[in-house]
Amino acid sequence: MQPRRLNRESKKKPHTPFWLGKLLAKVPPWPVFYPLYEASRLNLEEELYWSPRIPAGFDGFRIVYLSDIHFGPLFSEERLRDLAQRVNKLHADVVILGGDYGIDSDGAIEFFQLKPGFQAKTAVLGVMGNHDRMKPEENFEKLLAAMRDDGVMPLVNDGVVLERKGSRMAFVSCDDFYCGEPDLKKTAALAKTADYTVFLPHMPDILPETYKMPGPLFYQLVLCGHTHGGQVAFMGHAIKSSSIYGSRYLSGWHHEHGVDILVSNGVGTSGLPVRLGAKAQMHLITMKKEL
Numbered sequence: 001m002q003p004r005r006l007n008r009e010s011k012k013k014p015h016t017p018f019w020l021g022k023l024l025a026k027v028p029p030w031p032v033f034y035p036l037y038e039a040s041r042l043n044l045e046e047e048l049y050w051s052p053r054i055p056a057g058f059d060g061f062r063i064v065y066l067s068d069i070h071f072g073p074l075f076s077e078e079r080l081r082d083l084a085q086r087v088n089k090l091h092a093d094v095v096i097l098g099g100d101y102g103i104d105s106d107g108a109i110e111f112f113q114l115k116p117g118f119q120a121k122t123a124v125l126g127v128m129g130n131h132d133r134m135k136p137e138e139n140f141e142k143l144l145a146a147m148r149d150d151g152v153m154p155l156v157n158d159g160v161v162l163e164r165k166g167s168r169m170a171f172v173s174c175d176d177f178y179c180g181e182p183d184l185k186k187t188a189a190l191a192k193t194a195d196y197t198v199f200l201p202h203m204p205d206i207l208p209e210t211y212k213m214p215g216p217l218f219y220q221l222v223l224c225g226h227t228h229g230g231q232v233a234f235m236g237h238a239i240k241s242s243s244i245y246g247s248r249y250l251s252g253w254h255h256e257h258g259v260d261i262l263v264s265n266g267v268g269t270s271g272l273p274v275r276l277g278a279k280a281q282m283h284l285i286t287m288k289k290e291l
């Protein structure tokens with residue numbers, strides 16, 4: 001009888017190379033969890049915005065801007081109430097909610113029906129985001145009513161002109177560029193009676209449309225969101241951009257056609273609750289008249 005041969009090769013266990021095992025043993029688990037941790041934090045960006053164009057009466061005017069909260073599975077009611085408390089402690093002159101309150105229009109209605117109660121000395125303004133205009137269409141009026149019931153003035157192809165020490169400043173916004181019915185002509189007309197206009201579209205992608213309009217631009221400052229700063233971004237480039245302009249308007253301050261544009265990274269997340277290279281932000285902007 002032929003003795004059975006032991007196949008020694010088949011008995012070998014696959015193993016991690018010695019050098020790799022040593023390296024992995026030294027790597028702490030935090031890099032794996034860091035994007036989750038980063039998404040759970042919210043940074044308050046305090047900025048002095050100097051410009052000679054700011055009307056004298058608005059020197060020292062304080063604006064809180066926050067966008068893209070995305071209340072829902074990734075942003076709890078408890079976090080929403082904490083957020084409102086944090087905003088209200090800033091005692092801003094105006095609070096601007098930049099849109100994308102939930103994951104769709106049902107979520108946006110629920111957001112305002114919870115009555116988070118954002119407060120400001122003069123007005124709380126609410127912009128319409130693409131998620132807020134997601135179907136069903138009949139939700140639109142319901143959402144506007146829920147916003148008003150919570151003390152928020154919806155700005156949909158609409159605006160408000162504030163008066164202070166003899167100066168007039170307009171805050172105007174149109175409907176969402178992709179999912180709504182934006183009327184830029186109507187929005188621009190609202191700015192005509194003001195000394196200075198802040199344009200508040202949900203997303204920056206609409207800005208090149210305003211550059212095509214005849215005459216000078218109807219606004220002097222833009223505050224917008226939508227991009228989330230890419231959520232996961234490296235060296236100023238997002239892995240996946242929500243803008244047709246790629247990374248052109250990814251995050252932060254931009255200057256185009258003589259106008260300053262702030263693109264906020266926003267508060268919440270969509271898709272996955274992760275952020276890397278794009279910290280969550282809300283902004284406290286103090287306007288300063290540059291002489």
Ligand SMILES: [Fe+2]
Pocket residue numbers: 100129130131202203225226227
């Ligand atoms: Fe958006």
